[in-house]
Amino acid sequence: AQSVTQLGSHVSVSEGALVLLRCNYSSSVPPYLFWYVQYPNQGLQLLLKYTTGATLVKGINGFEAEFKKSETSFHLTKPSAHMSDAAEYFCAVSPLELTGGYNKLIFGAGTRLAVHP
Amino acid sequence: NAGVTQTPKFRVLKTGQSMTLLCAQDMNHEYMYWYRQDPGMGLRLIHYSVGEGTTAKGEVPDGYNVSRLKKQNFLLGLESAAPSQTSVYFCASSYRSLSGNTIYFGEGSWLTVV
Numbered sequence: 001a002q003s004v005t006q007l008g009s010h011v012s013v014s015e016g017a018l019v020l021l022r023c024n025y026s027s028s029v030p031p032y033l034f035w036y037v038q039y040p041n042q043g044l045q046l047l048l049k050y051t052t053g054a055t056l057v058k059g060i061n062g063f064e065a066e067f068k069k070s071e072t073s074f075h076l077t078k079p080s081a082h083m084s085d086a087a088e089y090f091c092a093v094s095p096l097e098l099t100g101g102y103n104k105l106i107f108g109a110g111t112r113l114a115v116h117p
Numbered sequence: 118n119a120g121v122t123q124t125p126k127f128r129v130l131k132t133g134q135s136m137t138l139l140c141a142q143d144m145n146h147e148y149m150y151w152y153r154q155d156p157g158m159g160l161r162l163i164h165y166s167v168g169e170g171t172t173a174k175g176e177v178p179d180g181y182n183v184s185r186l187k188k189q190n191f192l193l194g195l196e197s198a199a200p201s202q203t204s205v206y207f208c209a210s211s212y213r214s215l216s217g218n219t220i221y222f223g224e225g226s227w228l229t230v231v
Binding site: 004034036042043045090104105108110 | 121157158159160161162207209219220221222223224225
């Protein structure tokens with residue numbers, strides 16, 4: 001069964017510093033990969049996703065993620081953190097094949113990002 | 118741009134009470150989902166629907182029922198609420214197509230069962 005591991009439930013960075021949120025998946029076949037962001041008391045918003053093509057994916061708000069098949073990873077980065085980036089970030093995977101007749105999405109446990117001045 | 122709308126946003130229930138969470142989407146999506154979010158566990162799928170009049174169990178369906186009488190609406194019911202159902206509930210929807218479609222989420226419903 002596929003699973004998603006997000007290393008670090010809490011990450012704290014200084015404003016202007018690099019943001020690196022780690023995500024590894026377990027699957028014999030590389031799945032589709034997603035990053036969602038959840039701001040306090042709000043729903044989940046898609047940051048970016050990888051389906052096919054270029055392995056470096058750019059998303060909203062200056063975030064990007066790189067799919068590395070050899071490392072089964074899809075880490076999320078942003079060169080310079082902003083206070084408004086403070087939120088919870090979820091990595092998720094979706095199998096290549098339609099499973100059970102629906103778009104199955106398997107979430108990691110989430111990483112809460114804190115940005116301090 | 119309404120997208121996915123959930124009501125109510127907050128609710129406190131007593132153990133044994135029943136309630137229904139309402140979800141509406143205006144994107145003409147075929148697929149709809151109900152997830153629950155608990156600390157340290159990410160989101161887990163409760164029930165889903167691949168079309169009007171059809172529903173199916175997800176990962177954690179016990180204690181919940183759903184109905185999809187209209188394409189745009191997906192209702193989640195708790196017949197006899199239990200403290201273990203204290204959680205944040207998210208409705209979501211997506212197009213019917215190949216896997217990899219973006220799933221769009223509502224803003225969540227905070228439910229406390231005392």
